[in-house]
Amino acid sequence: MLYAESMSTAASDPTDEFVVSVFSRNCPSRGALEDIAGKWGILALLALRENGFRFNALRRRVEGVSEKMLSQTLQTLERDGLVVREVHSAIPPRVEYTLTALGERVADRMKGLADLLEASVAEMGEARLRYDARQGAEEDAR
Secondary structure: OOHHHHHHHHHHOHHHOOOOOOOOOOOHHHHHHHHHHOHHHHHHHHHHHHOOEEHHHHHHHOOOOOHHHHHHHHHHHHHOOOEEEEEEOOOOOEEEEEEOHHHHHHHHHHHHHHHHHHHOHHHHHHHHHHHHHHHHHHHHHO
């Protein structure tokens, strides 16, 4: 069901009021969260936060992403209103991707998360070693 349809349905039936909550199965915010929270969505937003990019430059910046996955990710982020695809009339035509105002706000939040994770690499590495050691000990006990 589309967001507008959900809203009109909720408005016509006061007992079934539409509540915006990412925990609600039909809430549009959940779909947007899924689009953003995928590995490539986060990385594309973080890269575009630094600068506008042409497609191939963005692909080089986001190491490991395939052309197909980056294209799909950018289309999804554009559909969600986070990214703008601008075609510049030149020969050959040039396409550049930038963040919208909403995309900038979301990317700023993602940047805080990325900074926290980068600063916590050693702590996470130690936690993984402890976890792996416990798992190995449990397997040996079996």
